[in-house]
Amino acid sequence: MGQEEAYKNNVAWFDGYVSRKDREKLHGHKGAVIWFTGLPASGKSTIAHLVEKELHKKGCSTYVLDGDNVRHGLCCDLGFSPEDRTENIRRIKEMVKLFVDAGIIVLTAFISPYRKDREWARKFFRKDEFIEVYMECPLEVCEARDKKGFYKKAKEGLIKEYTGVSSPYEPPENPELVINTKNYTPKECVLKIMRYLKKNILQGQRGI
Amino acid sequence: MGQEEAYKNNVAWFDGYVSRKDREKLHGHKGAVIWFTGLPASGKSTIAHLVEKELHKKGCSTYVLDGDNVRHGLCCDLGFSPEDRTENIRRIKEMVKLFVDAGIIVLTAFISPYRKDREWARKFFRKDEFIEVYMECPLEVCEARDKKGFYKKAKEGLIKEYTGVSSPYEPPENPELVINTKNYTPKECVLKIMRYLKKNILQGQRGI
Numbered sequence: 001m002g003q004e005e006a007y008k009n010n011v012a013w014f015d016g017y018v019s020r021k022d023r024e025k026l027h028g029h030k031g032a033v034i035w036f037t038g039l040p041a042s043g044k045s046t047i048a049h050l051v052e053k054e055l056h057k058k059g060c061s062t063y064v065l066d067g068d069n070v071r072h073g074l075c076c077d078l079g080f081s082p083e084d085r086t087e088n089i090r091r092i093k094e095m096v097k098l099f100v101d102a103g104i105i106v107l108t109a110f111i112s113p114y115r116k117d118r119e120w121a122r123k124f125f126r127k128d129e130f131i132e133v134y135m136e137c138p139l140e141v142c143e144a145r146d147k148k149g150f151y152k153k154a155k156e157g158l159i160k161e162y163t164g165v166s167s168p169y170e171p172p173e174n175p176e177l178v179i180n181t182k183n184y185t186p187k188e189c190v191l192k193i194m195r196y197l198k199k200n201i202l203q204g205q206r207g208i
Numbered sequence: 209m210g211q212e213e214a215y216k217n218n219v220a221w222f223d224g225y226v227s228r229k230d231r232e233k234l235h236g237h238k239g240a241v242i243w244f245t246g247l248p249a250s251g252k253s254t255i256a257h258l259v260e261k262e263l264h265k266k267g268c269s270t271y272v273l274d275g276d277n278v279r280h281g282l283c284c285d286l287g288f289s290p291e292d293r294t295e296n297i298r299r300i301k302e303m304v305k306l307f308v309d310a311g312i313i314v315l316t317a318f319i320s321p322y323r324k325d326r327e328w329a330r331k332f333f334r335k336d337e338f339i340e341v342y343m344e345c346p347l348e349v350c351e352a353r354d355k356k357g358f359y360k361k362a363k364e365g366l367i368k369e370y371t372g373v374s375s376p377y378e379p380p381e382n383p384e385l386v387i388n389t390k391n392y393t394p395k396e397c398v399l400k401i402m403r404y405l406k407k408n409i410l411q412g413q414r415g416i
Contacts, residue, residue, distance in 0.1 A: 017257050017272075018264040026269065049225050056226040061234065061269065063310040064225075074302035094282040095303055102271040102312060 023103035027061040029205040031100035031129065034193070035121070037112045037172060038135030039164045040150065041142040043181040043189070044109035047135065050190045052107055055197070058206050063099060065092060066109040080161040086117050093121040100129060105201075111163050115170040128201060132175040133193065139164050141182045176200075231311035235269040237413040239308035239337065242401070243329070245320045245380060246343030247372045248358065249350040251389040251397070252317035255343065258398045260315055263405070266414050271307060273300065274317040288369040294325050301329040308337060313409075319371050323378040336409060340383040341401065347372050349390045384408075 024030050034051065036044040045066045052062045071078075074091055078084040089112055099106040112118050122130050142164065143151040154162030161167040177196055179189045232238050242259065244252040253274045260270045279286075282299055286292040297320055307314040320326050330338050350372065351359040362370030369375040385404055387397045 018260050018270060022264060023269070023271075026264065026267065052226050056230060056234065059234065061231070061310075062226060063231075063306070065306070069306060069309070073305060074299055091282055091299075095306070097281060098271070098273070098277060098303070099307075099310070101277070102269075102307070104310060104312075 020101050020103060023101075027103045029060050029103075029105065029202060031103045032105050032131065032201050033096045033100055033125065033129065034105065034107045034131045034133060034197070035096075035112070035118065036107065036109045036133045036135060037118060037175075038181075039137060039139060039142045039169055040111060040162070041146045042135035042137040043179075043186070044111075044135050047133075047179065047181070047186060047189050047193070048107040048109040050186060051193050051197075054190060054194050055105055058202075060105050060202075060206060061103065062105045062107065064107045064109060065095065065099075070095075070110070080167065082114075085113065089114070089117040089121060093124060096121075097124055100125070111169065113163050113167065113169045115172065118172060131177065131196070131201070132172055133177045133179055134172045134175040135181055136171070136178050137181045228309050228311060231309075235311045237268050237311075237313065237410060239311045240313050240339065240409050241304045241308055241333065241337065242313070242315045242339045242341060242405070243320070243326065244315065244317045244341045244343060245326060245383075246389075247345060247347060247350045247377055248319060248370070249354045250343035250345040251387075251394070252319075252343050255341075255387065255389070255394060255397050255401070256315040256317040258394060259401050259405075262398060262402050263313055266410075268313050268410075268414060269311065270313045270315065272315045272317060273304065273307075278303075278318075288375065290322075293321065297322070297325040297329060301332060304329075305332055308333070319377065321371050321375065321377045323380065326380060339385065339404070339409070340380055341385045341387055342380045342383040343389055344379070344386050345389045 020031065034048070036048050038044050048064050048066065052064050055062045070092060074095065075088050078088050089110070092108060092110060096106050096108060118132065122132065150159060150162065151165060153159045154165035163169050177193060179192060181189060184192075228239065242256070244256050246252050256272050256274065260272050263270045278300060282303065283296050286296050297318070300316060300318060304314050304316060326340065330340065358367060358370065359373060361367045362373035371377050385401060387400060389397060392400075
């Protein structure tokens with residue numbers, strides 16, 4: 001930018017920011033991102049919202065970013081080509097960075113199909129503030145869950161570039177958590193994630 | 209999007225979100241945006257950070273978006289052409305919308321030179337959650353403050369499309385607040401803004 005910086009760097013009476021640490025102290029916990037990834041209908045958004053509920057109960061400041069509030073807003077100009085998917089993840093990463101700096105626990109629920117994009121995003125966070133959660137679920141189970149028939153339409157060619165059908169999904173190699181949504185109930189999935197969070201990012205905070 | 213929605217709308221065991229109201233209750237105040245606008249070096253970023261400090265002291269969850277954290281991140285692909293400035297404001301509006309939904313008081317400090325862009329952004333918020341603050345300051349005073357010489361360089365043609373020199377600035381017609389940073393000290397400016405916020409968005413909240 002330059003324009004806005006010029007003034008700020010040059011005025012004697014500028015006496016400091018509220019820091020990330022200040023905001024985290026106010027919220028009673030550190031900022032972090034729980035990055036869900038997986039096939040369409042693997043359970044990302046659902047589990048993200050259920051985990052948010054648990055965190056909120058404990059008094060944590062939370063926010064879920066998903067297709068509903070990002071694909072229709074910030075990224076409404078993007079489609080599903082490989083380039084647009086990469087730009088989608090870039091913008092999400094940038095926004096998440098700011099939410100984390102604001103002292104919020106952000107839960108992102110996007111397919112985020114490319115390993116390289118997720119690995120790129122991870123680099124901008126400390127080890128203890130980026131938790132990648134792979135929603136492991138066989139394609140046929142995801143298909144069976146999808147009552148609106150998006151998978152079917154994709155197979156018929158009515159939806160183009162659909163992940164799992166006509167667009168690739170690359171599972172993570174070393175995610176912090178693997179959640180199997182085929183064999184475990186949502187309650188069990190949430191418990192497993194909460195156990196991880198209590199041990200790794202919430203320990204000693206908010207009375208945990 | 210469609211892809212992520214499909215699953216979410218169709219699973220029986222999805223039992224609800226944490227709402228904006230829940231998050232606001234946790235923070236003890238409503239989400240809102242204080243939208244600073246004005247010439248380069250009119251004082252936007254400085255006053256925004258000082259107001260954030262006051263709000264934080266009162267226990268409010270706050271965040272400042274400015275050139276430093278947005279122009280280098282989310283909008284690093286954008287320049288200063290009229291189209292790019294409009295896209296810059298569009299993305300900022302989308303992001304602010306999410307922060308406000310997260311129950312945060314966001315302070316934006318961008319030149320945001322076009323009236324139509326600011327008026328467009330305003331439409332997405334309730335009357336009591338969008339506070340436009342015009343930083344009124346004569347061009348020559350802004351120029352004199354700019355010790356890094358951006359205005360000078362712009363006049364010499366070394367910086368293109370610089371607001372106030374080679375790119376227009378359109379002051380708001382009906383901002384919630386006009387802050388004269390030529391005649392008033394920063395302390396006085398902050399006081400005036402805090403008085404407005406206490407009366408209009410914080411009344412009865414956080415013990416105010």
